[in-house]
Amino acid sequence: xxxxxxxxxxxxxxxxxxxxxxxxxxxxxxxxxxxxxxxxxxxxxxxxxxxxxxxxxxxxxxxxxxxxxxxxxxxxxxxxxxxxxxxxxxxxxxxxxxxxxxxxx
Numbered sequence: 814x815x816x817x818x819x820x821x822x823x824x825x826x827x828x829x830x831x832x833x834x835x836x837x838x839x840x841x842x843x844x845x846x847x848x849x850x851x852x853x854x855x856x857x858x859x860x861x862x863x864x865x866x867x868x869x870x871x872x873x874x875x876x877x878x879x880x881x882x883x884x885x886x887x888x889x890x891x892x893x894x895x896x897x898x899x900x901x902x903x904x905x906x907x908x909x910x911x912x913x914x915x916x917x918x
Contacts, residue, residue, distance in 0.1 A: 823857040824848060831861055834905035843868050866910055869900045 817825075824847050828840060835843065846864030847857070855863070870876045874896040879889035891912060898909045 820857065821848065824861055827858040827861040828865075831858065831908065832865060832901075832904040832906050834903065835865075836904075839868060839872075839904075842872075862908070865901075865906075866897065869897050873897075873900050 821844075824844055828835065828843060828847075832840070832843070843861060843864045846852075846867060847860040849864075852860040852863060870890070870893060874893035876889050876893045879892055880886070884892070894910060894912060901909055
């Protein structure tokens with residue numbers, strides 16, 4: 814049994830529901846991000862989603878390279894949208910990011 818606060822337990826449950834096939838290394842980083850202070854006002858499921866999309870964007874796409882190449886944030890997000898959704902699908906998520914609001918279904 815994994816100990817922790819109620820919020821930590823709720824975060825782990827939300828992660829398992831949202832991303833049932835996420836690798837352990839990514840899961841740990843997502844949980845750490847979801848527990849960050851700037852997300853503490855959000856419900857666990859939303860904090861996990863925000864942390865997961867951020868993890869995918871920065872660690873599993875060319876997003877940062879596009880920014881370094883001079884693309885603005887919105888353009889870079891547009892160009893990595895398909896790669897992000899592919900990763901979400903690989904991890905078993907039913908939820909996807911969209912061009913209109915990249916943190917929504």
